[in-house]
Amino acid sequence: MFAIPLGDGAELRPVEPWQAQEFLEHIDRARDYARPWVPLMVRVRDVESARVLLQDYADKQAADTGRLWAVRLNGTLVGGVLFRVFDTANETCEVGVWLEPSAAGRGLIGKAVELLIDWAVEERGMHRVEWLASSANHRSIAVAKRLGMSRDGVLRESFPWQGVRHDMEVWSVLAPEWRARRAAGHR
Numbered sequence: 001m002f003a004i005p006l007g008d009g010a011e012l013r014p015v016e017p018w019q020a021q022e023f024l025e026h027i028d029r030a031r032d033y034a035r036p037w038v039p040l041m042v043r044v045r046d047v048e049s050a051r052v053l054l055q056d057y058a059d060k061q062a063a064d065t066g067r068l069w070a071v072r073l074n075g076t077l078v079g080g081v082l083f084r085v086f087d088t089a090n091e092t093c094e095v096g097v098w099l100e101p102s103a104a105g106r107g108l109i110g111k112a113v114e115l116l117i118d119w120a121v122e123e124r125g126m127h128r129v130e131w132l133a134s135s136a137n138h139r140s141i142a143v144a145k146r147l148g149m150s151r152d153g154v155l156r157e158s159f160p161w162q163g164v165r166h167d168m169e170v171w172s173v174l175a176p177e178w179r180a181r182r183a184a185g186h187r
């Protein structure tokens, strides 16, 4: 129920605490690929920690401070897109994403995040949508560029993760920029 088609058998759907086992199985498939960049890959290590993560996002959704959706391909849960931050007072939000490796290279994240930004800007009045990525994460930065985001700057060595102090690039798109991009025909 409540699925948005992304084309070619892919869709965006809610994912809830009762789906913790399925979510864990997906994270197990994604873990090695996404762990260098995504802390959630370490946080979710068993069914209980998966359930806690999903409950955390269910609570955020109820409080309107964050959201999480699953990307599915031919029914299988293959990725996630989320608003890690959803700050309605400041009209600013931050998107996070990951895929399991078998689902990469198909444009699923680009399409899913376009839907999220459309919703954030047009339905929720967000002025600024942020994307944070390590300077070393070229695939993530490529997604930000494809979405027409601008590179605001670099938080040098701000994120110690897995034994590395990552330079975190802050990318963003503002509501008027997003609308201009739409008006120019970008899907």
Ligand SMILES: CC(C)(COP(=O)(O)OP(=O)(O)OC[C@H]1O[C@@H](n2cnc3c(N)ncnc32)[C@H](O)[C@@H]1OP(=O)(O)O)[C@@H](O)C(=O)NCCC(=O)NCCS
Binding pocket: 033, 034, 037, 038, 097, 098, 099, 100, 103, 104, 105, 106, 107, 108, 109, 110, 111, 132, 133, 134, 137, 139, 140, 142, 143
């Ligand atoms: C970041 C990540 C989600 C990007 O995945 P991705 O597959 O490159 O992104 P998309 O789903 O938008 O797909 C874009 C790719 O699909 C290709 N593609 C194929 N069909 C396409 C279509 N119909 N539409 C758009 N792109 C298409 C694009 O050419 C592009 O490939 P390329 O980078 O080789 O040129 C993925 O690499 C990942 O999960 N990484 C590990 C976790 C991570 O780093 N998360 C981000 C933390 S900041």
